[in-house]
Amino acid sequence: MDYLQLFLELAQSTVRLSTPLILAALAGLFTERAGVFDIGLEGKMLGGAFAAGCVAFVAQSAMAGLLAAVVVSVLLSLVHGYASITQRGNQIVSGVAINFIVAGATVILGEAWFHQGGRTPALAEGARFQVIELPFAEALRGVPLLGPIYAELISGHQALTYLAFLMVPASWWILYRTRFGLRLRAVGENPGAVDTAGISVIWMRYRGVICCGILCGIAGAYLSLAANAGWTKGMTAGKGYIALAALIFAKWRPVPVMFACLLFGFLDAFAIRYQSTPLPLIGKVPVQLMQALPYILTVVLLAGFIGKAIPPRAGGVPYVKER
Amino acid sequence: MGELAIELKGIDKSFGLVHANKDINLKVRKGTIHGIIGENGAGKSTLMSILYGFYQADRGEILVDGRAISIRDPNAAIAAGIGMVHQHFMLVENFTVLENVMLGAEESWILNAGIAKARAELKRLEKEYALEVDPDAVIEELPVGLQQRVEILKALYRKADILILDEPTGVLTPAEADHLFRILEQLKAQGKTVILITHKLREIMAITDEVSVMRRGEMVATRETDKTSVEELAELMVGRRVLLRVEKGTAHPGDVKLSVKNLTVRDGRGVTMVDDVSLDLRAGEIVGIAGVAGNGQSELLEAIAGIRRAVSGNVELNGRAIDVTGHADPAELRQRGLAHVPEDRHHIGLVLKFEESENAILGYHDDPQYRKGLLLDIDAIRADAEEKIRKYDIRPPNARLKTANFSGGNQQKIVLAREMERGPDVLIIGQPTRGVDVGAIEFIHKRIIEMRDQGKAVLLVSVELDEIRALSDRILVMFAGRVVGERSPDASEGELGLLMAGVEGPKEAAQ
Secondary structure (H helix, E strand, C coil): CHHHHHHHHHHHHHHHHHHHCCCCCCCCHHHHHCCCCCCCCCHHHHHHHHHHHHHHHHHHHHHHHHHHHHHHHHHHHHHHHHHHCCCCCHHHHHHHHHHHHHHHHHHHHHHHHCCCCCEEECCCHHCCCCCCCCCHHHHHHCCCHHHHHHHHHHCCCCCHHHHHHHHHHHHHHHHHHHHHHHHHHHHHCCCCHHHHCCHHHHHHHHHHHHHHHHHHHHHHHHHHHHHCCCCCCCCCCCCCHHHHHHHHHHCCCHHHHHHHHHHHHHHHHHHHCCCCCCCCCECCCCHHHHHHHHHHCCCCCCHHHHHCCCCCCCCCCCCCCCC | CCCCEEEEEEEEEEEECEEEEEEEEEEEEEECCCEEEEECCCHHHHHHHHHHCCCCCEEEEEEECCCEEEEHHHHHHHHCCCECCCCCCCCCCEEEEHHHHHHCCCCCCHHCCCCCCCHHHHHHHHHHHHHCCCCEHHHCCHHHHHHHHHHHHHHCCCCCCCCEEEEECCCCCCHHHHHHHHCCCCCCCCCCEEEEECCCCHHHHHCCCCEEECCCCEEEEEEEEEHHHHHHHHHHHHHCCCCCCCCCCCCCCEEEEEEEEEEEEECCCCCEEEEEEEEEECCCCEEEEECCCCCCHHHHHHHCCCCCCCEEEEEEEEEEECCCCCCHHHHHHHHHHHHECCCCCHHHHHHCCEEHHHHHHCCCCCCCEECCCCCCCCHHHHHHHHHHHHHHHCCCCCCCCEEEHHHHHHHHHHHHHHCCCCCCCCCEECCCCCCHHHHHHHHHHHHHHHHHCCCEEEEEEECCCCHHHHHEEEEEEEEEEEEEEEEEECCCCHHHHHHHCCCCCHHHHHC
C-alpha cells in the first residue's frame, strides 16, 4: 500500500475519533475556566448520546436527536451547577455522582423503552447525520498529492466534525475577545474581583456550566448519530476522561486542546489500525497497552515535559463572600 | 465647612450573634481625607462593605451627596461614585493591568472597542494623578505597591468620586506607603473624597483631615485631626489609657547566648540576601534589627531558626554550633533553647484550621507532658492552652475555637505564648506586632521586655522603626543583606533612616 494512502487512512480516522474529544474538552474548558471543575463530562456525553439515540429513533430526525442530546446534557450540567455553585458542594463528588447515575439510568431506561439489551434501535439513514462531501472533492481527486488530501482528509466528514473544529477558533475568540470570555476567565481566577466589579459570580459560573452542557450534548449526539447508528451502553468508553486529560495537557487553552485531542485521537486510530499487525522491532503490541497510551502519555508529559499545568486558581473552590 | 459626600444614619448590622455595627452615624465632608480608625474587629470593614454594597445593613440610611440611596450591590455603589480598594486586592493575577481595569466596565460585548478607550483613559488618569503603570503588565509580575495603584485606577476608571481604602498600607514598604499618601493628597487636590481605614495611628495623624474612631461596633468619636493627639485616639480606640511607649529599665547583658559569624544566605533564585553578617546576642538584652523590608532580615531569621539553609558562616547557640549550612533541625534547636516567632504567622506560625489548643503546642507536641504513650493527651493540651489563654489574655477565651476565627493580635498572642512559655534561652522574633491592635501591641511589648529582664536573649526584627527604637538595647541596621551600622536606641530617627536607606553616614547625607 502506498504511504500516502496509509497516511490518509490514519489521518481520517484520527479526525473522526478526535471529534468527540474536542467537543468534550472544549466543554470542560468553559466550565473549568469559570472555576467549576467537572469530572462529569463522561456522564453528560453518555446522557446526551442516549437522548439523541432515543429521540432520533422516535422522531426519525437527526436534528431532533441533537436537540434532545443538548437539552439532557444541559440539564445534567445544571444539576452539577446547582450542587457545586448554589449549594457549594464538592465538585468532584457531584461530577462522579452524575457519571454513575447516567451510566445506570441509561441502561435501565433503554431496556424499559426498547427491550434491545443495552442499546437503542438501529437508526435508519434519515435519522442519522450524513457525511458531507465538500464541493469539487471528486473533481479534484486527480490532482497529485493535494487532490487526495482534499478529497479524503478535508472533505467527507460529518457536519458535527466540522462544527467541532470550528468551535476551536470560536472558543478562542469567545474566551479572549469578548466581554463574556473576559468575565468567565476572571471568575475562574479570582471570583472576588468579579464580585466587587459588580458582576454576579453565580450567574457567570452557571453560564460556564451551561456552555459545557451544550458542547457535551453535541459530543454525545456525535457518538450515537454520526459515529454509530444508535446508542449502546457505555459507548463513551472513557472519552470524557481522555478529554479531561487533553484539557490539562493543553493547560486549559483552546488551540492546544485541539492538538492534544488530535494526538489522543491518533493514538486511538493507531491502536485500532495496528491492533493485530506486528510492528517492526516491537512485534505485536497488546491492544490494552495501546488503549492505555493516552493516560500513560498524560502522566509522563505532565510529570515533566510540558512544564507546570496551572489550573484556574479558583477552580474547585465554591465562592463564599468573606465575612 | 463644605458639603457632605457621605452621611450614614443609624447603620446597624448583625451577623448571627455578632453585632458588628451598632447604630453608626458618620459624616464625611467632600474633598477631605477622612480616617476611620479602630482595632481589628471594631467593625470598620463591615461598615465600609455596607457602603460598597457587599452587605446590606439591617437598618439605617445612606446619603451620598445629600441624597438618600439604597446600595444593594457593588454596582449601585459604583453608580453612586463610590470606589473601594480592598485590603486583599481584588485583582485577577494573571490578567494584564488593562484587563483588570476593564473587568465589569467593558463598554460592549466585544472587547476591542473598549480596549482602545480604556487605554486612552488610563493614559489620562496616569497624567492627572501621577499614577504610572504599564497597562500591558501582568499583575502577578508587579510589586504590591503597583498592584495597589491598579486598584485605585480601577476605581477612578469607574468615575469614583469617593474612594475607600481598607488598610492600604498593611502590605506596603514605608517608601511605598509614602508614595501612596502622595497619591491620596493628589486625589484630594482634585476634589475627590478619600476614606482611609486603618489601625495605624501614625497614618491617621500624617494624612487625614478628620478622623472617626470605632470601638466594638460603635462609632465613639469624630475629631479634626489637628485638634487631637495620638494618645487621645489610642485611648478612644481601646477604651482605656494606653502606653504607646513601654517603660523599660536598663539592660544587664550577660554571656553571649547566640553568636553569628560571617553568615551568608542566598534565596531560591541565587540572589545573596544575607551577606557576611556577624552579630552577638547576649543574655538579658534585646538586639533590634532595623531595615526596610526585603533587605535580608527575614532570611537572617530563617537561617538562624534552621528553616533556611545558609551558604556559609557559623552560628553558635549557647556555645555549641548550629549546622546552619547543612541540616539544622528546628525541632532540635527548640530543645536546645531557641524559640522562634516567625514573621509570617499565617504561613509558618500557625495552622489556621486547627483549634487554638492545637496551635498552642505546635512544634512541642512530642513533649512528654502532652503525650499519653503513642497518643496525644488531649486533656493536658487543653488545660495547657487554657492556662496560656488566661496568662496572655487571648480573646475569645476558648481553646477549642478554630484559630482562623481569632483576630490578628490574638493569633499573634497564641504564637508568643507558645514560644515564650517554654522559657527559651534565645528568642528570635520577626514582626511581633504586624497586623496587631494598639492594645495588644502594648501587651506584646511588655512581654518581650519581661523576657529580657528574666535574662533571656532576644533578637528582634521589625520594619516598624518605632518598635525597634522602643524595645531594643542595641540596634543593628541592615541594608542590602549587610549590617551597615550599630546604634544605640537613642539614635535619632533621621540617622537610622539614612542608614536604612543605604546612605553610609550622616556626613555624606548632609551634602
